C-alpha cells in the first residue's frame with residue numbers, strides 16, 4: 001500500500017512533460033493539482049507503467065510492470081459500454097483478473113459505492129456521478145490497493161460530491177488514493193497531502209503547508225486562500241481590476 005515515486009522524468013514527443021518528480025504516500029489521500037497540461041494524467045500513466053519514464057516507481061517494493069496489478073485506475077473520461085449492465089461493468093474485469101473471487105468482490109464494491117440496488121441497470125442509464133462511482137467500484141473489484149482517480153469530481157453535482165468525498169474518506173483507511181482535481185476548496189480533514197505539479201514538483205505536504213497563497217501563487221495567479229470552519233476556500237479572483 002505504499003507508493004514510492006523516485007526521480008521520475010517523462011518525455012512525450014521529445015518534450016519533457018514531467019521532470020524529476022519524487023514523493024511517497026502510504027495509506028494516504030493525496031490530492032494532485034496543477035494547471036492544464038501540468039502532467040497530472042501523465043504521472044498516473046507513468047505510475048501505471050503504460051508510458052516510458054526515467055526513475056523508479058514502486059508499490060509495496062514492487063517496482064516492475066507487475067505493480068499495475070495493485071492499482072485501480074479511474075480515467076478522466078469514462079466510456080459507457082452500452083451493452084453492459086452496472087453489474088457486468090464491475091464484475092467482468094474482476095472476473096478476468098480475480099477469477100472465482102470476482103463475484104464476492106464485485107458485490108462488495110457495488111455495496112461500497114451504494115450502487116448494488118442499481119446493478120441491473122444499463123450503464124447508459126446512470127448519471128455522470130453514478131458512472132464515476134461505478135468506475136470506482138470497478139477499480140475496487142479488480143483489487144486496487146492504490147487508487148488513481150483522474151478528476152472524479154468534474155461534472156458531479158454538489159450532492160454527488162458529498163457522497164463521493166464520503167466514499168473516499170472511507171476508502172483511505174486502507175488504501176493509498178491519488179486524486180487529481182482543479183478544485184482546491186475542500187474539507188480540512190479530507191486530503192492528507194496536497195501535491196502541486198507543474199512539470200516539476202512545486203509542493204508536496206499537508207494541506208496547511210501547501211494551501212497557502214505564497215505556495216499556490218507559484219502556479220496560479222490571483223489566488224486567495226482562507227481556512228474556515230467548513231474547510232479550505234481557495235479562489236482565484238482578480239480584485240486588482242475592480
Ligand SMILES: Nc1ncnc2c1ncn2[C@@H]1O[C@H](COP(=O)(O)OP(=O)(O)OP(=O)(O)O)[C@@H](O)[C@H]1O
Nearest residue numbers: 012013017034035036037038039040041042043076
Ligand atoms: N498522447 C500524447 N502525446 C504527446 N504529448 C501528450 C500526449 N498527451 C498529453 N501530452 C502532453 O503532455 C503534457 C502533460 O499533459 P497531461 O494530460 O499529463 O496534463 P494534465 O495535468 O493532466 O492536464 P489537464 O489538467 O488539462 O487534464 C501536455 O503538454 C500535453 O500536451
